[in-house]
Amino acid sequence: MRIEDSEQAEEAVSLAQQAEWQDITPIEQDEGEGSMCPIAYTDEYRELMGYLRAVMAVGEVSERALALTARVIEENPGHYTVWVYRKRLVEELESDIAKELDWVSEISSKFPKNYQLWHHRESLVTRLWAPSNAQSVSEDQRVTNPVLRRELQFLGAAIDEDSKNFHAWSYRQWLISTYALWTQELVFVDTMINQDVRNNSAWNQRYFAILANRDPSAVHFEADMAKSEIEYVVEHIKLAPNNDSPWSYVTGLLLRHAPSMLYTDLLPRIKQLAADNAYQAAMTLTPFYWSALLDIYEQQAADHPDTKKQLVEESRAICDQLASETDIIHCRYWNFRKTSLDTC
Amino acid sequence: MSYLFSYDYRYDDNAYDTETSNKQVDVEDSIGQIYVKYVEPGTAQYGGIFDDTMLRLHRTKHEQFVRDAMHGLSSGFAVLDASQPWLSFWSLNSLDIMGRTIDSTTRTQALQTVQRFQDQRGGFCGGQGQLPHLAGTYASVMALVLVGGDDAFASINRERMYEWLMTMKCEDGAFAVHEGGEVDVRGVYCVLVVASLLNIMTAELVSGVAEFVARCQTCEGGLGPYPGVEAHGGYTLCGLAALEIIGSTHVLDLKRLARWMSARQMAFEGGFSGRTNKLVDGCYSYWVGGAFSILQRALSRTPQDDMLYERRALQRYVLACCQDMRIGGLRDKPGKSADLYHTMYGLLGLSLAQHYVGVDPQTRITDTTSVYSVPARMMQWDVVTSAADVVGVSSNVVKPVHPVYGVSLVPLAKCIKYFYALPPLAPSL
DSSP: OOHHHHHHHHHTSOGGGOGGGTTOOOOOOOOOTTOSSOBOOOHHHHHHHHHHHHHHHTTOOSHHHHHHHHHHHHHOTTOHHHHHHHHHHHHHTTOOHHHHHHHHHHHHTTOTTOHHHHHHHHHHHHHHSOHHHHTTSOHHHHHHSHHHHHHHHHHHHHHHHSTTOHHHHHHHHHHHHHHTOHHHHHHHHHHHHHHOTTOHHHHHHHHHHHHTTOOGGGOOOOHHHHHHHHHHHHHHHHHOSSOHHHHHHHHHHHHHHOTTHIIIIIHHHHHHHHHSHHHHHHHHHOHHHHHHHHHHHHHHHHHOGGGHHHHHHHHHHHHHHIIIIITGGGHHHHHHHHHHHHTO | OOOOBOGGGSOOOTTOOOHHHHHHHHHHHHHHHHHGGGBOTTOTTTOBOBOGGGOOOOHHHHHHHHHHHHHOBOGGGGGGGGGHHHHHHHHHHHHHHTTOOOOHHHHHHHHHHHHTTBOTTSSBBSSTTSOBOHHHHHHHHHHHHHHOSHHHHHTSOHHHHHHHHHHHBOTTSOBBSSTTOOBOHHHHHHHHHHHHHHTOOOHHHHTTHHHHHHHTBOTTSSBOSSTTSOOOHHHHHHHHHHHHHTTOGGGSOHHHHHHHHHHTBOTTTOSBBSSTTOOBOTTHHHHHHHHHHHHHHHTTOOTTSOOSSOHHHHHHIIIIISBOTTTOSBOSSTTSOOOHHHHHHHHHHHHHHHSOEEOOTTTOOOOOSBTTHHHHHHTTOEEOGGGOOOOSSGGGOOOOBOTTTOSBHHHHHHHHHHHTTSOOSSSBO
16 A cells, blocks of 8 residues: 555544554653643644654654654644654664655655755665765666666756756765766756756856865866866857856866966957957946956966056956946945055 | 936946847846936936935835744745754844844843754854754854853854864865865854854854855856856855954965956946846845945955945945835845845945945054954954945944854854953964
């Protein structure tokens, strides 16, 4: 019998009237006269919680406790304590983990922004396929493993539903780093960026995929790698220059991992774009182009002090223009940027 | 220069629309319809001046909304059954910021309610019979700060609290939010706030914290919950505030952070978004606004130096767009309903934009080695009245708040005074 069916049958009868639960005395919440923000629980919820507290208090491990946790979670998936209890029950009862994942997936559609659901998945997935076992096969084989294929599918669906679901992307990072699925991730990221070039979660994921768990402070990009990222970014800037994501991505990436390429490679490419008739108007109007120039000039001046005076002058002019015309809302920041130039 | 209203400030999608830009345009449409009512007719297109005198904080309505909630919440709130301390904190703090009294009956109610969440083994839970949780602990302690009084403070078991906090400590310096729970920078913030207020800071507790928080900074400049995850306003405040408590904001790339933070202010709406290319939301008025106050100190800026965001535009967003005139309370944005969370955070953000709460760079204390340096540094934050800038009618002014703790200064000072008269668990950090 599917868990759902039996639960629906049980829902009609309160726990207090069920023979199976006769041995348990529910533990009520102390809701004295002076309660602040008391919640007017439904009788059903109140009863479920009373029984839950009772079985948790004695640490009961049983199928009926497991079924009870499912009911509580469906009423209140944010109840982190019941999730901890359920995890323990699933382990000690040696429940079918694949079926448990089925159940988690089912309720996820009702509660897409719930954290606990995703966290619960992590423990189930690692039990189904230990990361240490996964290491012994190639990435291609890992990706086709039923457990991971299912997770990637589930994630794909969640992100399809809400392309910036913070929990989904965060869980995805956990999955990709735990099972080293770096190559397929770059492909996924590219798909998402092409779907919506303004999806910043996707751009953040791109950096994550490229870094591939290496310590950022220890990574220096080869020229080829940096150049190809610059090309990728420029192609996407062309679609809509007034888009923060690619600009932040490329300046951030280069600042950390190939700073000199900011002015040797990125600078000529964006200047070229700004000079191109097709893009000139859009490039001139977007604050992100000018902001990138500031970042580039700052690095260039630091690396080549002989050019500093001229670059600082140009940068000052850019700050003034941003503060007074192109990006007025942020004028106080641009003024700060301008004064910082003198102290570089 | 005063910021004008203009349709020119609307998002330019470069005639290439995607889901992101379409959503942004929709929000701007609804905000524009509201703002245009405050601008002299016929001037909106070219730079109309906002008539701020029309902006009024409807305190009475919001107070009613909060008091009704304190009296009782409908069955639908069962989804917040594991966040009960928050309900009390959001309510009490909203009233306090608006300068409303918390009378002795309310005080007793709050004290009794919150005490029931304290766990014998240490910490506070989301509700009775639940596991202790860092967020529930944070909210409970802050609620008790607002309740005030020796009886409230004495009810917290410091020793058990410390033991429990240490069981949440992870190898990488961060903390799990509950036994078997998630690890993120929010947990770090909760621990440091609670430990710094209760005088239970130790070197052991804070070891690795600065390093962990630094790793949460992304290449965009903001902070995410965990290394690698997207930069987000809430987690940025958590990380920056935690670092401020231990005097270590310098571990971050502050320049890159400033850039990302600045970009959070939306040109047309005036309010803040939480992430790049996402929508404005009233709650970020605190998460990002508070971060700006802390950044001001981290950059050693003075009250004569502007805050690095447009304070007036932020206040306009909160007052014109976030007040729910139907049910009272404050909300995310027009079209959304008010709730206690957005009410508190909207008011906090309003306060931080109205007042200048900062630290004088000339006299600031830089010692971070003694546990006593913590309260000394935290209490250096003070209101600089000459730098106040209240938008709208003068009665809009709300109480100044501490950007790190998110509560007003007097209750905070009383709490610190109480706990630092007690012996610390260890003399140094």
